[in-house]
Amino acid sequence: MVVTVMLECENACTISNWTPGVEGLSVLNNIPNNIQHIHLRYLNITTLDSDLLDRMKISNDETFHATILHSPIQQVYLSSRTNITSLMLLDTNISHIEIEPHNPKLEILTIMQSRLRSVPDSIKQLAVLQAFDIVQSLVDSVDLSLFCKLQRLQVINLMQNKITFLNYSRTSGVEFPSLRVIYLAHNQLTTISMNDFNGMKSLNILDLSNNSLYNLEGQLRSSTLTELELSHNRFTELSCCGWNLSSLMILNINNNSLQRLPDCMEDTMPIVSYLSLVSNVLSSDDNIWDRLARLTQLTLLDLSYNRLTSMVWDNVTLSTRYINIRNNPMKYLNIPMAIDGFNVDMGCTTIEQLELSSRSFNNTLTGTYCIPIRCSWHSEVAYNGNQLKCDKIMEECKMCV
Numbered sequence: 001m002v003v004t005v006m007l008e009c010e011n012a013c014t015i016s017n018w019t020p021g022v023e024g025l026s027v028l029n030n031i032p033n034n035i036q037h038i039h040l041r042y043l044n045i046t047t048l049d050s051d052l053l054d055r056m057k058i059s060n061d062e063t064f065h066a067t068i069l070h071s072p073i074q075q076v077y078l079s080s081r082t083n084i085t086s087l088m089l090l091d092t093n094i095s096h097i098e099i100e101p102h103n104p105k106l107e108i109l110t111i112m113q114s115r116l117r118s119v120p121d122s123i124k125q126l127a128v129l130q131a132f133d134i135v136q137s138l139v140d141s142v143d144l145s146l147f148c149k150l151q152r153l154q155v156i157n158l159m160q161n162k163i164t165f166l167n168y169s170r171t172s173g174v175e176f177p178s179l180r181v182i183y184l185a186h187n188q189l190t191t192i193s194m195n196d197f198n199g200m201k202s203l204n205i206l207d208l209s210n211n212s213l214y215n216l217e218g219q220l221r222s223s224t225l226t227e228l229e230l231s232h233n234r235f236t237e238l239s240c241c242g243w244n245l246s247s248l249m250i251l252n253i254n255n256n257s258l259q260r261l262p263d264c265m266e267d268t269m270p271i272v273s274y275l276s277l278v279s280n281v282l283s284s285d286d287n288i289w290d291r292l293a294r295l296t297q298l299t300l301l302d303l304s305y306n307r308l309t310s311m312v313w314d315n316v317t318l319s320t321r322y323i324n325i326r327n328n329p330m331k332y333l334n335i336p337m338a339i340d341g342f343n344v345d346m347g348c349t350t351i352e353q354l355e356l357s358s359r360s361f362n363n364t365l366t367g368t369y370c371i372p373i374r375c376s377w378h379s380e381v382a383y384n385g386n387q388l389k390c391d392k393i394m395e396e397c398k399m400c401v
């Protein structure tokens with residue numbers, strides 16, 4: 001059966017089943033001048049080079065996006081004459097990329113589902129690159145110094161690879177002047193030096209989740225970092241002593257094996273507003289509540305699925321709006337004065353005793369499903385702020401089993 005090349009154009013053009021070596025390049029002449037995006041599906045070549053890429057037309061506003069997918073391409077050569085501003089290579093056999101110096105156009109390079117085992121050294125030739133992605137490939141190690149002189153680079157995305165080692169061979173001069181986001185999630189890292197990120201003066205998000213990390217070396221110091229992702233790793237303990245994260249607002253350390261809060265956390269990240277430690281093995285020891293009370297900007301605290309047996313805040317006025325402690329073996333709960341709108345989800349706990357310093361019982365305890373007691377005010381007239389009458393409930397709640 002003969003499969004012929006197909007060209008379909010509307011807002012973008014799609015070329016399917018094209019074999020340039022047989023059918024030539026004339027199909028590109030039929031692409032309208034105003035087209036900004038071209039899709040090449042089932043492109044029957046093993047080498048993608050300048051003969052094809054340099055022939056693609058530029059739209060009127062000089063931006064052109066090319067997506068090549070489901071093709072047996074093994075090698076890619078990007079010349080300095082290529083006029084593409086965004087290139088996506090999806091589901092290919094790419095194992096080698098070569099980039100000529102002084103490419104003036106390419107701003108976004110995305111490679112997904114390839115056979116690349118390393119970041120190409122010639123990536124540093126892309127002077128105007130803003131976003132670089134190698135995702136779902138075979139990359140096993142990365143030297144961050146390859147990116148450090150790219151003046152416009154804002155995003156590095158290396159998720160879902162096989163990375164076991166991260167290196168940074170420092171150079172002289174300004175490094176990573178525009179870098180805002182690094183995604184290293186879903187790799188095989190076991191340890192990493194946090195010092196490697198300290199020279200990134202614009203970094204906002206660092207995602208190290210879904211690795212096998214059990215140790216963080218060095219001291220992370222950043223005045224710009226706002227989000228740190230450490231979930232789904234193998235931490236049993238974590239020290240933040242010597243760190244300085246003065247702008248950090250979001251910290252996720254879910255699904256680890258932490259037995260206590262990270263050391264020095266409350267001193268080194270003072271304005272954290274969203275803290276999630278779901279599915280660890282935290283207990284009520286280690287002054288956990290006193291330490292958390294020092295995070296005066298904390299808005300949302302999620303400690304569900306841990307081993308907490310009590311929640312006790314002494315002489316504290318909480319600024320937190322939401323605390324999730326469900327699915328803990330909680331026996332005793334003491335809730336102090338709190339701002340309006342404050343609530344606690346204590347569902348699926350084994351609570352035996354409650355003490356409230358606020359009369360807003362119904363508003364504060366929004367999650368009272370599947371707990372073994374039912375409480376009400378002992379006396380409306382003689383209310384003194386902490387008198388509750390609680391009766392045991394013997395019914396089994398299947399929802400929490």
